[in-house]
Amino acid sequence: MTRRKSIAATIADADAASTRLTRALGPLQMTLMGIGVTVGAGIFVLTGTAAARYAGPSIVLSYLLGAVATFLVALCYTEFASTVPVAGSAYTYAYVSLGELVAWIIGWDLILDMTMGAGAVATGWSQYVTDFLGSFGVHLPSAIAGPTATLNVPAVLVVLVLTAVLAAGIRTTARANLVMTFVKLAAVALFLVIGVQHLHSANWSPFVPAGKAAAAGGSLWQEPLLSKLGLGLNASFGAAGVLTGGAIVFGAYSGFDIMASSAEEARDPRRTMPRALSATVAVCALxxxxxxxxxxGMEHYTRLDNAAPITGALEAVGAHWASRVIGLGAICGLTTVVMIMMLGQSRVFLAMSRDRLIPEWFSHVHPVTRSPRRVVWPLGIAVALMTALLPINDLAELGNIGMLISFVIVCLGVMRLRRTQPDQPRAFTTPWVPFVPVLAIVLCVILALSLPLVTWVRFLAWMAAGLVLYYFYGRRHSRVASAENAETAENAETTASAPLSEPRP
Structure with missing residues (x-):
């Protein structure tokens, strides 16, 4: 029998005094949080690498594909976020709709997604800091900073500083996000104003570069899984390159997922969440x-393969002063992305701890700051380690596959809950069910299968480790299992103490 947790029990557990978070975010703050985490890596980091390696100028089509898939998935998230407004995002939604095992899988998956995603952005942040300091004649040693660093010290330091900010509480986090998000948006606007003055149409030709066959040897691991299924697609350029580029940059739209994981900290979440989610997706896609x-248009796509493509393009056209200003905006922008991704990561971990799928000790919330410090610090250190050890492309791809799988689960959960609990009050309902969830699932699966084979191997290895942990710990200690065992013991005791019936004559 599949263990499920009721919506009422989920909300009641979130309201316990020792684990309750503070509802301190209004619609504007929540929207800015979404924009703060969404506008960042996709613009300042991944645009260049995805264009140079996969899609060329047609990267804009990759972003459009990602936007369509994101909008459809966001409709499903909005229904859940307004119905079950507690921490945990896809993990919580899976628990109430599809059961404990699926919830564990998606929770374990989200830890991978947000850890790797935050690490990828922190690596890009380090490159922007290195370039920014270099523009003033301050050059950090390549061994401790930049894409070839043995130990990426700036990236590790920013992760640890942001961990301290998160530990200080949601109000401190929201204030820091507000300031840096406005700086980031101003930098993007300045880039667009300057960039349109240096466009060269020749850089867009061909708009969709011809596909390249994979080389022999180890590079076969970099082919998309679709090619391994006999569809003859290559990861580099052409139509398949647009798909692979879409899968790579899809993580740029993950802000609404992080917002959903913070629904418990929104004031009047049944009204705030639908508005904030829809506004975030629309603004960021544009x-x-x-x-x-x-x-x-400014720089040929073959010269954009670096962790700081925006400032690199400005330097190439001689806009050195703008490069410095926008570099500072990018640093602020990427800082908010790392911070809010780590915020979402900690909320998923908190929700799993409340359900005792991981030790309940982690669910304790500090009585003054109302921050889950026991979760925040271990996860922050884990992100710092991943950032120090793995290159940006591996981090981005692992984060994206985890997110795409979680989106599929949420869409399945909406359809399941509509069948099993049709009378459950919903402040927002996803339109055209099951058409919208099914279409979203198809798009997410195509994007996931467009990721390199090596990414799938690493992802499956991570999930296998998670299933082992669930088997030996989670399934035996979960709150739902404890309630079932207590009920079974009570029934057995009642049966044993009941008077025996008189023997028949």
């Missing part, structure tokens, strides 16, 4: 596509 068009 900004991403605009920047993709401009940056590939």
């Amino acid at each position: 900004l991403y596509m605009a920047v993709a068009v401009v940056v590939t």
